[in-house]
Amino acid sequence: MPTTTLLRRRFLEVALLVPAGLGLAARALAAAKEPATADEPVLPATPPCADGDDVTPPETAGPFFTPNSPRRQSFLERGVPGTPIVLAGRVFSKQCVPLAGVLVDFWHADGEGHYDNEGYRCRGHQFTNEAGGFRLESVVPGLYPGRTRHFHVRVQAKGGRVLTTQLYVPGEPANQRDGLFNEALLMNVKPGIKHKLATFDFVLDA
Ligand SMILES: [Fe+2]
Secondary structure (H helix, E strand, O other): OOHHHHHHHHHHHHHOOHHHOHHHHHHHHHHHHOOOEOOEOOOOOOOOOOOOOOOOOOOOOOOOOOOOOOEOOEOOOOOOOOOEEEEEEEEEEOOOOEOOOOEEEEEOOOOOOOOOOOOOOOEEEEEOOOOOEEEEEEEOOOOEOOEOOEEEEEEEOOOOOEEEEEEEOOOOHHHHHOOOOOHHHEOEEEOOOOOEEEEOOEEEOO
16 A cells, blocks of 8 residues: 555544544544654644555445435434444545545445345435545444445546445455455544544545
């Protein structure tokens, strides 16, 4: 994984998740101010990015996409089983420009590995804010036969091509048994008090 990508993810852990848990964010900010060690460089003030950064690789949509999902930033509702997770990140162009107004459409299995193919449970879209940011409250996707835990997502800048891909959870034993798994699509996931905290940046070929 490119160093720039790692650094940007570290920045996101501190900067984007502040509203998700002030206690955690305060600790994260305090940690960021601690002296750097040999393998922990000082965090830069702005997200680093380099021209030609790797674009996010595509993956299959699979058989469970449903068009016209509702616009919303939370899939948490009565009857959705699973461990709460907040997934936040930003969308960049290949030139590292944060992209506002990008359509980000998520869908995934609930915590027990079931898709809602009749309605829109664990399905929804949103648009990135002025900083290119998105934020989704949901549950950790469950396992189902043949697949490790994963989020499905479609990302499309205005007038741009659709990126269809999937995001994965680090440390999952099933990752190595899933032929679709791609470590370039691993989120950074940390435990939290009320929910897990996941970050991922998309880089579009735009
Ligand atoms: Fe799936």
